[in-house]
Amino acid sequence: MSIANPVAAHFEAPAASPRPAFSLLRRFIAGIADAISVANQRRAHREIGRFVARNGGLLTDDVERQIGNRFGQG
Known part of the structure; x- marks a missing residue:
């Protein structure tokens, strides 16, 4: 039987952060630049x-x- 270790939980790697919200905006702007x-x-x-x-x-x-x-x- 394993007992949860609160100290070990503190040192675990944080969960991956979600991609920034502006990623979609960057792709949109890049698409416009390509079209131009x-x-x-x-x-x-x-x-x-x-x-x-x-x-x-x-x-x-x-x-x-x-x-x-x-x-x-050119």
Whole structure:
């Protein structure tokens, strides 16, 4: 027969704390940031497509260089 030891209970590891409530908010904000990033990338691709179309529709070395200068190398 075992007797409960109140001192041992005091030194037991605490129960795992629940995840913070703002975890859901962080995921929501990250989702919004991802959506904005995708939208910006699509917009940049459309602008580059229009630029190529305005410059003859062919992706020449000169047009490619202008795209890099105008829209960034990133």
